[in-house]
Amino acid sequence: SHDQAGHQQVFTQAFTGGAATQRTWFADGVTGFHWQPDGEGWFVQVTVQHPQQPTDWLHATRVTRLHYQDNGPWLLDERRRFLLYKQGWAQADHELLYQDDTEYTVAAVSPQGQLAIDHNIATDATQRPADVVSLLTPGESTPVRVETGMEYGSFGAVAFSPDGQKLLLAGNPNEDTGWLSNTLFVVDCQSGAVRRLFDDEDVEIGAALAADTQQNLSGRVAAWTGD
Numbered sequence: 001s002h003d004q005a006g007h008q009q010v011f012t013q014a015f016t017g018g019a020a021t022q023r024t025w026f027a028d029g030v031t032g033f034h035w036q037p038d039g040e041g042w043f044v045q046v047t048v049q050h051p052q053q054p055t056d057w058l059h060a061t062r063v064t065r066l067h068y069q070d071n072g073p074w075l076l077d078e079r080r081r082f083l084l085y086k087q088g089w090a091q092a093d094h095e096l097l098y099q100d101d102t103e104y105t106v107a108a109v110s111p112q113g114q115l116a117i118d119h120n121i122a123t124d125a126t127q128r129p130a131d132v133v134s135l136l137t138p139g140e141s142t143p144v145r146v147e148t149g150m151e152y153g154s155f156g157a158v159a160f161s162p163d164g165q166k167l168l169l170a171g172n173p174n175e176d177t178g179w180l181s182n183t184l185f186v187v188d189c190q191s192g193a194v195r196r197l198f199d200d201e202d203v204e205i206g207a208a209l210a211a212d213t214q215q216n217l218s219g220r221v222a223a224w225t226g227d
Helices: none
Strands: 032-035 041-049 080-088 094-100 104-109 115-121 130-136 154-160 166-172 183-188 194-196
Touching: 032 104, 041 104, 094 115, 115 154, 130 166
Parallel strands: 104 154, 130 154
Antiparallel strands: 032 041, 041 080, 080 094, 104 115, 115 130, 154 166, 166 183, 183 194
C-alpha cells in the first residue's frame, strides 16, 4: 500500500484487526516483494536513480542497440538501478542481495530461499530479444541463467516444487516470429535440465490473451499438487 508520501511500501495486517503496520521505508518505495520461506521477513525490490556524475562539459551518449518493442517510457533506460534486499521485521534489518542496471522481476521463491528472476536480454539478432530466467541461490551474489537451449525463447518463472528441486517455466521457444502459443517447461534446479511438458503445440497455457480487455485474472498459470 502507499505511505504518507504516496510511495508504495510493504505493510502487514494482523488477523485480529486493527491498523496495518508499515514495514518498509524506502525513499522511492518498493516495486515488488515476496515473503521469505521462514516467515522472518521479505525479499523486496527497489528501483533507484543513479547519482549523476558532475561534469563541466556536455557529453553525448552513443546508442548502438535498442530492444525491439521496448517502446514504453523507459526506451532509453538511463541512470536507474534495480536493487533486491532481504529484510527482516525490524526496519534496520535489511541486506542487499543483488543489483543490476537492467530491469528484472523476482517471480518465485523456493522453500529453501532460492529466487527465480525474470529478465530481458539482447541477442545477436537485434530485433529478437529473449526473456530468460535466472536462479539466485542464498549466499551467492550473481544469478545463474537457466540454459533452455532456445536462444530466442520467451520464458517466465511460475512456481518451485514444494521440495524446491524443480521449477516450472511458462513460455515459448519463439523459434520463428509467428510462434505465439505458450506452454509449460520444467527445470531440474540441480542438473539444469529443461523438459517440455506438452507435446501438443495447440495447448495454450495461461489466460491473459488480451491484456487490454481481460480484467481480474487470477495470475496463476500452473500449480504443483506435490513434488
